[in-house]
Amino acid sequence: MELFFRKSMIAVTGLFLCLFLIVHLSANCILLLPEEVARGLYNSYSTTLRENPLIKIVAYALYLSILLHVVYALLVSLRNKKAKPTKYAVNRSSENSTWASQNMGLLGAFILLFIVVHLANFWARIKLGMGDVVGTDALGNVDVYAVTSSLFHNIYYVIFYSFLMIPLGFHLHHGLKSAFKTLGFYHKAGLRLVAKIALIYAVIMSVGFGIIPLIVYFK
Amino acid sequence: MKVAFRIWRQDNPNEKGGFKEYQVDNLNADMSFLEALDHLNELLVLRNEKVVAFEYDCREGICGQCGVFINGRAHGPHDNVTTCQLHMRSFQDGETIVIEPWRAKSFPVIKDLIVDRSAFDRIIEQGGYISAKTGTAPEANAIPIGKEISDRAMDAAACIGCGACVATCKNSSAALFTSAKINHLNLLPQGQPEAYRRVIEMTAQMAKEGFGHCTFTGACEVECPEGISITNIAEMNARYFKAKIFS
Known part of the structure; x- marks a missing residue:
């Protein structure tokens, strides 16, 4: 039972997070517009999100998904470590599998680090009111654009935000492909299509999220 | 053909075990990998040493007995093959070949390269x-x-x-x-x-x-x-x- 339940939980929460990333990246694209358009649009969008009760439910589902994804991944890793107490003196695993598939835990740890910093940068400041007070724009909306823009004009944060999208891409590629198999999708041609979609999806997410801080920095 | 076999030796399930290296000469590139191990064991018998324990049965690639980890791959360097169907021509003359038993908690080592499946x-x-x-x-x-x-x-x-x-x-x-x-x-x-x-x-x-x-x-x-x-x-x-x- 636990062999299936834990992996299924990782797959379901992972797929939900994959859907969330699409919405998140679409919204981030507003940052690519000229500042005068982007500021108003970005701030009114984030106000709509904060005030919509439906989005509140989705937000809680999101926090829960991240938490469950991490907890079950830890439980799975723990059992897996126990199942292989002795490692091989020589192991050429790169000849039979991808590096990403062998190191999902490490890639996930990088992403978790990213999420913690990301939440501290935005969620803690805007929703919890921690750190410097966030002002409002001309329309009276909380100026989330200013928070983003100032963050992406700090080269250290730009490097952090862009660089950590590389492990995200690898994690998403393997994760998306595997989630379908974990949940019992075994149609061969369908799985080949899923593999292609997973690659395209991972590239778009990784490059998309990774390039926006750079563009904002150099804009 | 001459190779060095670096083989996991372990007398029983409770012993710690460790690698031991053996230089083996006069091998033929067309020998199967198991024949090369047989050759090593014959040398060990002549030297009055304990032979290397490894499993085999059919030597035709259909019984599944001859599983060992060779140079970091299950059944050696090729994809989709059993150890008995692996030949010495897959290795370089003078190469060191590392041989380990299957590693898994559920497959405890019985002796040397033999595990309990x-x-x-x-x-x-x-x-x-x-x-x-x-x-x-x-x-x-x-x-x-x-x-x-x-x-x-x-x-x-x-x-x-x-x-x-x-x-x-x-x-x-x-x-x-x-x-x-x-x-x-x-x-x-x-x-x-x-x-x-x-x-x-x-x-x-x-x-x-x-x-x-x-x-x-x-x-x-x-x-x-x-x-x-x-x-x-x-x-x-x-x-x-x-x-x-x-x-």
Whole structure:
């Protein structure tokens, strides 16, 4: 039972997070517009999100998904470590599998680090009111654009935000492909299509999220 | 041809074990890998030393006994092959060849390169069979089976239970083996009476034996001598969910 339940939980929460990333990246694209358009649009969008009760439910589902994804991944890793107490003196695993598939835990740890910093940068400041007070724009909306823009004009944060999208891409590629198999999708041609979609999806997410801080920095 | 074998030596399951290196000369590139080990053991006998314990049976690539980890790969450097079908021509003259037993908590080392794979037998005992009436053999064509189903069942049935999937998996997952055994029977009409029970009980035993979770690295299907596809694992998952809902 636990062999299936834990992996299924990782797959379901992972797929939900994959859907969330699409919405998140679409919204981030507003940052690519000229500042005068982007500021108003970005701030009114984030106000709509904060005030919509439906989005509140989705937000809680999101926090829960991240938490469950991490907890079950830890439980799975723990059992897996126990199942292989002795490692091989020589192991050429790169000849039979991808590096990403062998190191999902490490890639996930990088992403978790990213999420913690990301939440501290935005969620803690805007929703919890921690750190410097966030002002409002001309329309009276909380100026989330200013928070983003100032963050992406700090080269250290730009490097952090862009660089950590590389492990995200690898994690998403393997994760998306595997989630379908974990949940019992075994149609061969369908799985080949899923593999292609997973690659395209991972590239778009990784490059998309990774390039926006750079563009904002150099804009 | 001359090589150095760096072999895991361990007298019994409780001993710590360690590597020992042996220089072996006068090998032929066309020798099978097991013949080269036989040659080493003959030298060890002449030197009054303990021979290296390793398993084999058919030496035809169909029994699944000769599983060892060679130079970081299950069954050696080639994909989809057993150790007995590996030849010394796959190695360089003067090369050091590292040979280790399968590593998994559920496959404890018995001696040197021999591991206890009875965990697989216990999985099979939970449902890797069909119930059939004894007596006269039934008419072979009494139950027609479509070509596509028969092909898929035969592909899964090809599993020889060598344990390379567990050995190469970083999680020591037995999902490829168990799924092949489940799908082979659950695909066929003869396997239907126990179909739900089979998937639930065989996977429960797989968990009880201490094997890890499948994380779909895909290493198992590359090392499997029979090329059992990893989609069998996805199919087993589907069968498990179906059994949980409908049984």
